Amino acid sequence: MNIIVVGQGAMGLLWYHHLATSITITNLSLLASNQHKLADDNYHFIDSQSIAYQGKINYAYDEQIQHADVIFLCLKSFQICSALEKIAQQLKANASIIFAHNGMGTLAELPETLINQHNIYALLTTHGCLRKGPLNIIHTGIGITDIGLISGNVEITEQQALTSLLNHALPTVTLHKNIVERQWLKLAVNCVINPITALHNIDNGQINNNIFTKQIEKVLTELVLVARSEDIHLNVALLSKTVQQVATATAKNCSSMRCDVLAHKPTEIDYINGYVHKLGIKHNIATPENTQLWQAVLRQAQRNQ
Numbered sequence: 001m002n003i004i005v006v007g008q009g010a011m012g013l014l015w016y017h018h019l020a021t022s023i024t025i026t027n028l029s030l031l032a033s034n035q036h037k038l039a040d041d042n043y044h045f046i047d048s049q050s051i052a053y054q055g056k057i058n059y060a061y062d063e064q065i066q067h068a069d070v071i072f073l074c075l076k077s078f079q080i081c082s083a084l085e086k087i088a089q090q091l092k093a094n095a096s097i098i099f100a101h102n103g104m105g106t107l108a109e110l111p112e113t114l115i116n117q118h119n120i121y122a123l124l125t126t127h128g129c130l131r132k133g134p135l136n137i138i139h140t141g142i143g144i145t146d147i148g149l150i151s152g153n154v155e156i157t158e159q160q161a162l163t164s165l166l167n168h169a170l171p172t173v174t175l176h177k178n179i180v181e182r183q184w185l186k187l188a189v190n191c192v193i194n195p196i197t198a199l200h201n202i203d204n205g206q207i208n209n210n211i212f213t214k215q216i217e218k219v220l221t222e223l224v225l226v227a228r229s230e231d232i233h234l235n236v237a238l239l240s241k242t243v244q245q246v247a248t249a250t251a252k253n254c255s256s257m258r259c260d261v262l263a264h265k266p267t268e269i270d271y272i273n274g275y276v277h278k279l280g281i282k283h284n285i286a287t288p289e290n291t292q293l294w295q296a297v298l299r300q301a302q303r304n305q
């Protein structure tokens with residue numbers, strides 16, 4: 001099995017490290033956008049028990065890309081389409097592609113040829129990971145991972161083999177028939193926690209403050225209506241509870257969007273509240289709260305530049 005992890009961020013290196021140290025992997029490489037500039041090929045990893053590791057990175061070049069069986073994209077949602085377009089010509093026709101980003105809507109951006117020639121999976125993970133510097137990460141919290149096919153036609157045994165390989169590297173990874181429903185659940189969590197923590201510059205746990213209760217309910221009510229038009233059936237009360245639980249479990253964390261805003265980096269807002277706004281227009285459903293949060297984060301990013 002030839003696997004390429006794409007992305008030198010926290011998630012990319014988390015999976016690279018675990019796949020590299022997992023005995024079942026025969027051929028692993030990392031495609032980093034800045035690999036031509038990186039003088040170093042050593043990475044540093046501190047695991048969840050504070051044990052430090054150092055390893056060598058095997059960078060991916062044309063040969064690895066041409067032979068890849070799995071392209072594991074550990075990138076932000078807004079980087080997915082362009083990253084794939086850069087390597088599309090070199091990919092084997094049936095190579096599997098894994099998306100591991102927050103938000104939804106990236107599949108619809110891909111050219112049809114890519115969608116027709118590849119099997120595409122979505123991977124959702126709750127592992128906490130922090131990038132301390134270039135090629136230097138800490139595994140801050142053990143989580144779980146869900147995976148499932150979002151496009152293509154693959155025998156269940158092949159899906160199970162890929163899941164088992166990932167599970168061997170960084171357990172637990174569970175295969176789901178209906179990963180889209182789980183994507184929506186994650187989207188709901190991200191639609192609330194990410195923009196509110198970014199706009200108010202607060203830790204995740206502070207979302208549970210009563211001052212946000214009404215706003216959270218509006219965000220989730222709109223999302224449930226839009227989801228229904230996409231044939232996904234969710235429940236506002238259950239989603240509220242899930243959001244509360246995630247905020248409690250990650251109380252001291254800085255959400256990815258807040259981190260991006262503080263680091264003056266682009267955010268995934270177009271694929272989170274922006275996605276709900278876009279689907280609202282498509283289905284003729286008003287989404288004022290999501291639209292307002294989407295625009296407020298965009299404005300904040302503009303002010304930051």
Ligand code: PAF
Nearest residue numbers: 102193250253255256257
């Ligand atoms: O984007 C994030 O930061 C995470 O998905 C979540 C669940 C909001 C926890 O911080």
